[in-house]
Amino acid sequence: MIEISNVTKEYKTGNEKVPILKGVDLSISEGEFVCIIGPSGSGKTTLLHLLGGLDIPTSGNIQLQGSELSSKSEKQRTLIRRREIGFVFQNYQLLPTLTVYENIVFPIHADGKKVSPKEVETLLEAVDLKGYEKRFPHELSGGQQQRVAIARALIHNPKILLADEPTGNLDRQRSGDILDLLATFHYKRKQTIVMVTHDMFAAGYADRIILFKDGVIEAEVKREDDDYAKFLTRFMA
Ligand SMILES: Nc1ncnc2c1ncn2[C@@H]1O[C@H](COP(=O)(O)OP(=O)(O)O)[C@@H](O)[C@H]1O
Ligand SMILES: [Mg+2]
Numbered sequence: 188m189i190e191i192s193n194v195t196k197e198y199k200t201g202n203e204k205v206p207i208l209k210g211v212d213l214s215i216s217e218g219e220f221v222c223i224i225g226p227s228g229s230g231k232t233t234l235l236h237l238l239g240g241l242d243i244p245t246s247g248n249i250q251l252q253g254s255e256l257s258s259k260s261e262k263q264r265t266l267i268r269r270r271e272i273g274f275v276f277q278n279y280q281l282l283p284t285l286t287v288y289e290n291i292v293f294p295i296h297a298d299g300k301k302v303s304p305k306e307v308e309t310l311l312e313a314v315d316l317k318g319y320e321k322r323f324p325h326e327l328s329g330g331q332q333q334r335v336a337i338a339r340a341l342i343h344n345p346k347i348l349l350a351d352e353p354t355g356n357l358d359r360q361r362s363g364d365i366l367d368l369l370a371t372f373h374y375k376r377k378q379t380i381v382m383v384t385h386d387m388f389a390a391g392y393a394d395r396i397i398l399f400k401d402g403v404i405e406a407e408v409k410r411e412d413d414d415y416a417k418f419l420t421r422f423m424a
Contacts, residue, residue, distance in 0.1 A: 188347070188379050189215040189238065194247030196233055207233050208244070209402035220373050220380045222390045224422060225399030231383040232277055232351055234399070238381060239274045239349050240264035251347070269298045273340035275350040277383075279332045281324040281339075288320040291338045298343065310338040313368045315361075329356040337365060341372060348372070350382040354389050366392045387422055398422070 196208040207230045215221050223231050236242045237249055240256050249256045251271070256264065268274065273294075281290050291310065292302045311317045314334035324332055333356045340348060348369070354362035370392055372378050382393065390396050396418065398406040408418040 188217040188219070188252060189213070189381070190248070190250040191234075191238070192248045194234075194237065194244045194249060196230070196237065196242075197245045207402055208237075211247070211402075211404060213397070213404060215379060215381065218373075218377045218379055220370070220392065220394045221382070221397060222393035222395070223381065223383045223397045223399050224385055224387070224390055225405075227385075229399050230402045231399050235274075235349050235351050235381065235383055239272055240268050241274075269294060270343070271346050273343065273345035273348045273350075275333075275336050275340045275348070275353045277351040277355065279324075279336040281332055281335055283324050285323075286320060287316060287322050287324075287327070287335050290324070290335055291342055293339060294343045300343075306342065306344075310341055314338045315364065330358070330361060333357060334361075334365065337368070344376060346379060348378050348380045348382075350380065352383055352385070354384065354386055359388070362386065362389060387419055390422075391419060 191211055191213040194208055194211045195206065197204045197206045211234060223234070225231055237244055240259070243257045251267065259267070282293065285293065288307070291307060295302045311320065314337055316331065316334055316338070319327070319331065324335070327335070333353065337350070337353055340350065350369070353369070354365055357365060366389055369380060369382070373380050382389065384390055395407060395409045397404055408415050
């Protein structure tokens, strides 16, 4: 479903090129729930943006469902993102002039499709924002905005959900609710999920945990591996 091979990314600051991703190889199967953990600044968000076609790698390849992302035009990548991918941004990126309802249905409208009121209802309920439809983002707490961002990422029933610290601003109870929601969608709708988090409680939901460090994959563990529990507790600290 997702094949990342030898991907590098560097940013230019002034005359200097700063390498951020230093050769990432990762293969994610259809229907897998993968979690990426690792220190702040290690390049997790950068990698997720590349997967979502929001940016292109400096070198290397990223294939989504068998086709190379970086060979596509910006327009084609936008279409793929609109139809196949749900993206939860680390900083939410809600549209400030739109209400909660309008933000959530935005991807459907952008694609010229019809909104299913039932689907909106289901998601509003799932993220516990019923009654908040007419509010604007600035009238919400950080956690509420994050939950709008999650509903928006799921509204078009994407094949792939890319979520950047989707529980970063939620308390344990809310995190649990949101993770249950993601797990349910993953299970019932066979969604492939790539979630970045530094919360080991959240990581515990994934089939596979990937430890990212300084622009490369340092280690990974699958739920069925013998050292899974050890891996988890090692990074709990
Ligand atoms: N657009 C950009 N231009 C220059 N540097 C960037 C840009 N985006 C991210 N970086 C740098 O890349 C590094 C990795 O960032 P990021 O991918 O956000 O890490 P993480 O999500 O793991 O915290 C950081 O040092 C950050 O400052
Ligand atoms: Mg980040």
